[in-house]
Amino acid sequence: MTDTNSTGDEWMDASVDLVRLLFVTQSGAVRTHAVEASTVDAAVSSGVPVSELVQTYNALGRRDKDGRFDAAGEVRLRPDPSTFRALPYADRTGAMLCDIETLDGDPWTVDPRSSLRSVKRDLEHKGLSPVIAFESEFHLFERLEDGETRRVDERGAYATASTRETHETILGIVDALATQDIPVKKYYPEYAAGKHEVVTGHRPSIRAADEHVLLRETVESVARLHDYHSTFVPKPFDNSTNGCHIHISLWDDGNVLYNPAREGLSRIGRQFVAGVLDNAPALCALAAPTANSYARLRPQIGAAAFVCWGQENREALVRIPAPDPDDSEGSTRLEFRAADNTANPYLALTGLLAAGLDGIQRELEPPEQLGVDPGSLSASERTRRDIDRLPRTLGQALDALAANETMRDVLGSELFETYLGVKRSHWESFTRSANSWQRDRLRRVY
Template sequence: MTGTLISNASAEATLEQIRETIKEKSVELLHLQFVDIEGILKHVTVTSAQLEDVVEGKMMFDGSSIKGFSPINKSDLYLQPDLNTFAVLPWTVEEGYSEARFLCSAANPDGSPFEGDTRNVLKKTVERAADQGYTISVGPELEFFLFKNDDNGYATTELTDKAGYFEPSPHDLGERVRLEIYRALKAMGFTIEASHHEVAEGQHEINFKYSDALTAADLSTTYKWVVKTIAKKFGMHATFMPKPVFGINGSGMHVNMSFFEGSENAFFDPSDDLQLSDKAYKFIAGLLENVKSFTAVTNPLVNSYKRLVPGYEAPCYLAWSASNRSALIRIPAKRGLATRVELRCPDPSSNPYLTFAVIASAGLDGIEKGLEAPAPINDDIFHMGEEERAFRGIDNLPGSLAEAVKELEAGEIAFNTLGEHVYNEYVSMKKAEWNSYRTAVHSWEIDNYHSKF
């Protein structure tokens, strides 16, 4: 499954393959999927007999009913499927019946890209990089927790196991679920590289192969949907909430990114001490310069900032290193074509289209402006005192969603990357979310104050 643009000739060939698969697999229903501004998956279902209309972008929907999309007086939008995202859904396959899906971009009635569609936002960033001769390669790592469902199928707060990092069965009670997720993903075109239990109880990770930025975002969106769907079949609830349990590690979405110039990795230079190119250092500098102003995108929830605290392996300090996992930015050991920059703060509740867009844009800014990366920090930042961090010039990420939104508004990277429509809707949405949280009375307050005062 890919999200790359295809020529008219290859599009017709791809469409012919889709027709053959629909016939061979007895596909009756097609789910046309897209995401809202928060990255929540939506879909409308049509019959496979409507394939030609689907491919021609004739399927209309009410954009005013999608949060952050269109006003009611300009509500008509159309879905334009990416043919490369066609996939039969393996859990629907029966004798003589199955279902399939397309991931779609939203378009205006005149056929132009709808500016409120976050998939279109990422496409613009990809085009910006292409104008400078780069293709963007992204490898995301999304962690999740498994909780038990109750008898009615609703999520409880009871974890499914007490296993730890890399533990096998019988301690890892999610092993069977991960196997079924792996099989479903593989059937849908994923290349799976690793599957394992994570550090925290009930926490898991399944890694898939890197790809171009748009495909990586499509895969991330699909991955979250498949994980939740398969978990439910086992009577479990999968959550990508960053910090669902107090006192243990939260879930991250480390983003590995590199730029390619043709077939060459633009971040690799064998003559450098760290084998990093000048562009790689400038990319790192761009991230450090802009990260505080895009954290509200990569870490979008009130809950996100309960993960970004010292003591739980979450990077909250602005520094980079070639090996140090306490730094915000790490350069994994592999070099050559595998040379990449890993940003460790994003979490899996974020919209991957927006997350990859702002990261790539920040890196491009660093290259365009010739920013200079500071010296790497190879010491354990988690165990440094506040004075030492200040002396060494190590700043912090925003400590709350409110702080992050202020930083976002103070900077330029989000507005320039997201565009006016998505930026304004996103800021409004996040301010409303913070205000709802700020004015709510939480159980911690009841537990600590109700009897005492």
Template sequence: MHFSKEDCLKFVRENDVRFIRLQFTDISGRMKNIAITDKQLANAFENGVMFDGSAVAGFTGVEASDMFLFPDPDTFAIIPWRPQQGKVVRLICDIKNHDGSQFEGDPRFILKRTLKKAEDLGYTFQVGPECEFFLFYNDDEGQPTTITHDSASYCDLAPIDQGENTRREICMILEEMGFEIEASHHETAAGQHEIDFKYTDALTAADNIMTFKMVVKSIAQRNGLHATFMPKPLPGVNGSGMHINMSLTRNGINLFKQDEIENDISETAKHFTAGLLSHIKGITAIANPLVNSYKRLKSGFEAPVHIAWSHMNRSPLLRVPAPRGEATRLELRSPDPTCNPYLTLALVLEAGLEGLKNHLPLADPINVNIYNLTSEQEKDLKLERLPSNLFLALEEMKKDPLIHSTLGEHTFNKYLAAKTLEWEAYDNSIHSWEIEKYLKTY
């Protein structure tokens, strides 16, 4: 359902809405929020709501810190778990500078800019994310632990799957907020879950990912649990990914489908894939933004390591799932749910568009299991690897002009600076493994 400003104001007046949450996302992919009362909504639409941009990661300095949130009426949604008397709604916002100009570092704007480029070429970018997360117990002080509340595995049922009720409640809340839930199930690791929602245009998909994370955390908390999207909270088991299913359409027709050759994909899909694979090393610092992200991208835990593609084989970085025809899509398997979805989708699309523009050739698919290759087998197949830690990913990001041009000068430099500090803080720390391994021995 689409809302105009007038629709929002009318709904607020007629449905006992008292508070409005104005939401936006910082460059690290964390949701931020300013609340206003119903009386201020009309002014927010007209003049924006001021906030201190210098207090938000990656935005601006104190010398020009007054920034404004302008709510997007099309993102209007009731927050169902808040009181039904004096309801609370949310609106996702675009960000402007104090002089009314567009803030170049707004992640949502960066995605919109790339989508406009695709639109001018006649393309619509469709995205369906698959978001995984863990549910853990809290301790007696309410702090999260890494103790899971079940011992279930892939697609198990209650009573082994102790998270079934929480997962069902999350799905019902999401549906109340306008999501179309396609599937939900217990994932491979104990305490790990996945909920998939229907594909849509990329901007709505990015907004939905941010809303999804907010709902999962809020409903878990209501059930006395802690939900985390940390990519690898437990050693020795699978981590949490955010696979991105994607297609390009024109006038409602899927441009990735191949009608003539069974199980094949179109030349458009092949060029798009080639562009994406050629830039994936540089994209990785955005799609996998934490030190911890690279603990997930290891062989043996169903996460991709090598830069390759396949038809249905799940071990390469990118695959083409079985459905064909209008359901033909690409599935990028490396991103994790801590990424900023606006920046990640913008980069994925820009890389694919470059592949189309330059008619990049696509290497042959890899149709064998490549999770546990020897170095010799890797060499024979001429496979390259994803960066193995955040430092190497940032080095790849620096080398790729497409990352710089897509993010823009402001966000590129701010992101690089913040993540370099994060890596240095980790690299300068002494970890418990080192103490256990070396203190007595040496």
């Protein structure tokens, strides 16, 4: 399995007039420049200029004015021709994913996609090829004339009735993904009203992240074609969440996580899990990177709140899914459950793979697996078992990231500091607005 989708130049025969050049910033937002189809070859060979400042805007669209970049300075989007897709939801339009390079043609040290490629190479030097799948959750809703919102179906709880009103929309999403060579392995209405989950196929690391970006674009675009809105926000409504579970396996001649001698993971697989657990607080800053993310990471709501792992345990940070009895080796994997769709997928995967590699290099041994909901244990029992709470706020996660040398090393100082600056500006914007809200409420009471 390769990271690329094709050999390139399909846009020449795809009847498109515009090609969107997609990239993801530190905020996790998908950005684009579009070029006319006849200029795509020039864009591929020479790149398309873009301001360095684009990488300093947080999720609220505010620039980190204390960041590393000023108004002067440009880099180049370098579209990857192997990622070209004609977009079935946008007339005469295609898309490509991009690396970002300096004006001299070198990889830009702040580019998240290039960062993932670097850690992928580190794993390949050890003979390991990561294979990834994303489980993406989202909500469909309508905006009413009075400004309120209505979730499209009200049943929830995996009810078949929840599939009926949105059936044509979901079919449209599945068909649009298939047209882009993104196979949907599973779909179902999720626990909450209006919530849906799409599981795409396992892919090599960079291609998996590219296709996750295309999935986000597809869901939002097809929903609008059906007069709905969609949201991937981690806590979009009361009593409702959206996650993005990330499944990882490692391959050499076979799946090196697989232990043919007995149930469970191999020694390397256990070391990988140990590395993820050891770096978990810092990983949250990359995989759950908005203030809203921490409204989701709470006990006993099917997300993750504690640093632990377990076979088939959906309240553990790392779950080991039950293998397919007809393909135990091929289906052995681990699932990281704290991630959500506000993450830059390239950075989330970079952090996860680096954490696992750290565990392998240090030959770490994970703690005992947990076979119960950690939220059902007493605080003293969790202490006895060394089960720590994940960060409760983005601020705490960013402090953990700032102190984590593994993440600093894999990201490099320039990307590491740029990301921290953008996310701290997001956190500060949130805390300022929260303080204003509290003052207003207290004035009404007192």
